[in-house]
Amino acid sequence: MFTALNWSKWLGIPENYADHGGNVDHLIDIVHWFMFALFVGWTLFFLFCLWKFRASNNPKASYHGVTNHVSSHMEIGVVIIEAVLLLGFAFPLWWERTDQWEEVQKTDPVRVRVIAYQFGFKYHYPGEDGKFARIDRTLVATTGDPCIDPDDPNGYDDFVTTVLKIPVDRNAILQVTSTDVIHNYSIIPMRIQQDAIPGRDIPMWFKPIQKLETSVVCGQLCGENHANMAGLMEVVSQNAYKGWAAEQSKAALEKTLDAQKAAKALAKK
Ligand SMILES: [Cu+2]
Incomplete structure (x- = not known):
């Protein structure tokens, strides 16, 4: 019933592009149904009270207050529904x-690796060898x-970009960090976000579909220019990604080797 009515669309939630995103949207839908029921219920109760306790019908104040337990039972009902939301949906x-x-x-x-900074994002890819260089934060x-250690051979083919490019239908693990203050890396169509904390690499993962x-x-x-802190992300075909990553990695490797040659030549002189 919940999916048939598709509240996510109604609520203006952007389209989901991640494998796990449907579950997140489902939970958001249920929470909103529940809030809607509470809103209607309490509004009716409020109107009922306005009518029942109107001044013309109750010229004298009652000092006894409520004598039945209806409201306590309603409160317990709300607690039970909240427990179901938490234990039945959120925790699983x-x-x-x-x-x-x-x-x-x-x-x-x-x-x-995703490096957040005031005010943007950089991406560090491990290159064709699949191995990241040693990270040395003192090099910042x-x-x-x-903070790639230039002496680590694993890093010779590593490359850095300003746009995140990943392939479709393959898991992506992003290691999120920051070089200055706490940021948060957020990809709304992928229904995922992670705080970027200086000194820590925290993984987040998803599969674009x-x-x-x-x-x-x-x-x-995170600072005065936070509102403009946005970047670009592209989900491309697996082949397009393979070709692009190989090209970037090759160029990075050539650049490193050229620089090393030049340094050696300079040292000889
Ligand atoms: Cu920020």
Whole structure:
């Protein structure tokens, strides 16, 4: 019944593009049905009180107050419904998500580090070898610096972009961090967000189910330009992603090797 009426559309919730997003929307729908029922119920009760206790009918104040237990029973009913929401929907949804963590690792997910900063996002990809460089936070040169250790061979083919590009129908694990204050990395069409905390890499994961070009935003008030802290995200076909990532990785590797050659030549002189 809930899905048939599709309240998410009614509520103006943007379209979902993630594998797990339907469950999130379902919960939002149920919570809104419940709030709607409460709103109607309390409004009727309020109107009933206005009518029943009107001055013309009750010229003398009663000092006994309510003598029946109807309102207590209603309160208990509300508590029960809230418990069902929490135990029957919210917790299982959370369980399902956290339980998946081990499984997601085995599915060859795309891994990207997300570096939030005042005021934007940068993305660090591990390159063709699939291995991230060692991260050394003491190397931070500018705000948003991914802090890649230049001496780590695993990082020779790592590349950094300003747009998040990931393939469709494949799990994505984003390791979210920040170089300055606390931000929040939020992708609304993917029904996911994660705080970006300096000094920590916190994973968030999802699986896009459709190609899409959308914006990502900062969901945590982080400074005077917070309102403009938005970036771009592209979900492309698996082939398009493969080609693009290989190209970026190759270019990064060539650049690193050229720089090393130049440094060696300079050292010889
Ligand atoms: Cu921010």
